[in-house]
Amino acid sequence: MTAQEIIDSLTARFGDAIVESKPDAMQPWIRIAPDRIQEVGRFLHDDLALRMDYLSSLSGMDYNNGQLGVVYHLQSLVHKHRIVLKVSVPKEQAHVPTVSGVWGTANWHEREAFDLFGIVFDGHPDPRRILLPDDWEGHPLRKDYQVQEFYHGMKVPY
């Protein structure tokens, strides 16, 4: 399927959940309403014509305009087509439903995005930090991140 066909098929089914799409980008992407990401993901995964069974990568983003985002790079091993999904949420209300029930690999990627960006994935089975210590303060990849002065009595900024 071409990117345009994938976008058409999603628009036909979800309509208002598709906020924006860019089929002519180098890697075509679709922006989804955050609260609909689970059902869109489930459909992309299960539909026999789409069969996006492989979540290559899931990245957190800070757009530096009060918005945080998540970018999903999807791949179909069966049909060999690809698409990119994006969602963005306000920084103060950074909640995105988890897709770890659809793609198991999202579990660790989402923990990483929570750890480094502070995006909370609602319904995540194991919502802990993954790379930083459990008692670290703040989320380093946010553009406005200020590193803490001390961690357990050790000076942090070098």
Add this chain to the structure above:
Amino acid sequence: MIESLSLPTNYVTKPDAITTSSGKTIRSQEMIVNMGPQHPSTHGVLRLEIVVDGEIIVDCIPHIGYLHRCFEKHTEHMTNYQQVIPYTDRMDYCSAITNEWSYALAVERMLKIEVPERVEYIRVIMAELQRIASHLIAVGTYGIDSGAFTPFLYSFIDREKILDLFEMTCGARLLYNYVWVGGVSHDLPPGFVEKAKEFVTYFRPRITMLNDLLTYNEIFVKRTANVGVLPRDVAVNYACSGPMLRGSGVNWDLRRDDPYSVYHKFEWEPQVGKGEVGTIGDCWDRHIVRMREMEQSLNIIEQALAGLPEGNVQAAVPKRIRPEPGGEYYGRTESPRGELGFYVVSDGSASPYRVKARGPAFVNLSVLPEISRGAMIADLVLIAGSVDIVLGEVDR
């Protein structure tokens, strides 16, 4: 009592005592054991928190992050896109060339730079040599995991020969800073092609020897066959890649399925696990896939050396790389461990706005709990070893 603070919040432990059907009470307590962070079998600083019932693993929770230095934050503070490359070296330090290449590929595609054909050939030769070097570490240390020390020494002798070739080319043995955006840092030195050809001829019979010594060794087969079986659907669902995915019978290799560089010009076959001595997707299958991939890499190197074109080793690249604002690209290559991707986003300035590294070892490790439940503690060493993780990349 070991603190269990870090167990998942939804974890339910078994009751301390159970009553059998005949009314007897048997004490039955699960125990939490830490394997690592300083344990030789974890191949680095990794802590596996395992819940055991006797000798059976009930659950296994990997704790990572001991080597975390926030590579992604570093990249945002560079003054040039090229400056990121030495940092990528330090992710998967067993296979630095492919790290550099994945990143360079993402930036080149963003800028729509076509690299000279000679560069593509050199990159293929280097990446395949690197694949052999990396698989030799994987196979050698896997021998140690299973109690065989000798194959490790043999594989390190051969790996040294590859490192000599790298040293000859760019002066470094492990962290090369060799693949740059738009080209490579140095052309091949005089005598490289002959030496590389010599290595190919020398190494072919050594694979057979390693196979005789380790792969088909009765004890090794008994310890790895039917152990740590990763079913096909689980492998795909957890986005495993590289020998992990192919070991489970999924014929997927980015060199063929998301074509980049000049791989389409060569004759070679992706290798998949077939369950020859046990079940498809067991530890032995992942091991044999690595062994056979080394042969395929030799085939590719041989053809690339024969067809190596003359030409420049650096495309015309602006001194200050500034991709257009809002430009983004997810570039990926097939590293020895699988899909290594860099998601690079630009805001039009001279440093990347965001770089996300998708490391194959990080993703492959996340499936470890799935394949180690129900296994014996002694087998966990072999299961973890068969994943072939490099902690520098898991933790970034």
